[in-house]
Amino acid sequence: MNTQTVSSLLMEAGSLMLIGMLFVFTFLGLLIVGVRLITICCNAFPSAEVESTIPAPRASASPNVDNKVVAAITAAIHTHRQNNKNN
């Protein structure tokens, strides 16, 4: 490729670089403003959306409770209910 064409292409590439970077920064810069606006709007009009109110699953039976104790209590409840039903 002759020198002149390369030089003119280089000029063009240089201007593309300037314009391109300028535009990318402007675009994403505007997007920053956009995101901030979205945040402000969302904070100004809080939705009825219930944010993470689902309680963390309760730890089932703490590990140091003996299985026998659990079995005994279960049996006790069972008999209690049976008795209540009979009454």
Add this chain to the structure above:
Amino acid sequence: MEKFEILWNSTSLPHFQSGQVIMMVVGLVLLYLAIVKKFEPLLLVPIGFGALLTNIPLAGFSEAGGLLYYIYHIGIDTGVFPLLIFMGVGAMTDFGALIANPRMLLLGAAAQFGIFATLFGAIALNWVPGFEFTLKDASAIAIIGGADGPTAIFLASRLAPELLGAIAVAAYSYMALVPIIQPPIMKALTSPEERKIEMAQLRHVSSREKIVFPLAVLLMTILFLPAATPLVGMFCFGNLMKECGVVDRLSKTAQNELINTVTIFLGLAVGSKLSADKFLTVETLGILGLGAVAFGIGTAAGVLMAKLMGKFSKEPINPLLGAAGVSAVPMAARVVNKVGLEANPHNFLLMHAMGPNVAGVLGSAVAAGILLALVG
């Protein structure tokens, strides 16, 4: 005797050209990298195998009527496959970290300097005899610096289809090499004290913000850069499906079955472009070299921008985060996390790095749109 000759001619042995053998070896090297070295296996396995298939003499995989010919024309010539992949990527992307700290968008913008600097470099290579890159070729090569496979394939299919094979291979190889290319640059440009900087905890982002965000991005693209709407539009569509929460089935399909199916065909189609006459050229060497430079410059620009922002910011900014501005999600963010942990074992930067990382995806899509609008 005549029968023997016919039989001999119907085997591939007398028809093998040296170029085909070399390209089959290239295919096998890609398979080796994928299977043994685990470099982007999801893409390099189909690409490597596609390279094997397309170089079989007499089978005509890539000639009119052949399987790979049709896959290429349906999926890549039209630009459909990279766009479907982009939709899937959108459905996998969580913008939470970016919405919580929108300034990170500037890092994603700075890292795109790699693209434009490489464009300049590719044209400058024309001084070297043997290289004849037009502005379109140079733009398609430069987008490797965006570190985004689908964007690179999309732009190459629009601007320089004859270079697509080399560009796609370079893009995916360097994405796999991010953990090797980036850390030395990051360490050279930052002091150990800077690497130790801890970032403030990110705030909680409501689901409403996450739903509005892709719509806002799309609106801005429609207004200012319609050339980028194919990429950004599909990306935002995927992301909206994920965040809106009412189409979980579609979102799951986009990020699993659909993207996997498309990846298989995209890889095969890219592999079909690895034919000797297109790949075994001095231009391919130039593309591979420029790709590495593009990655390096992008990383450096991101880190320098992060340092600059740190000077003006009230809250401290760890300059390592800039390196995540080249997209390569989530590899670049993981590299940042790793380098940060080396300097300070209590410094977990992963969540913070996801912000510039997804900003990089947007940035490279915007850069691709600019190149399409100005060069295409």
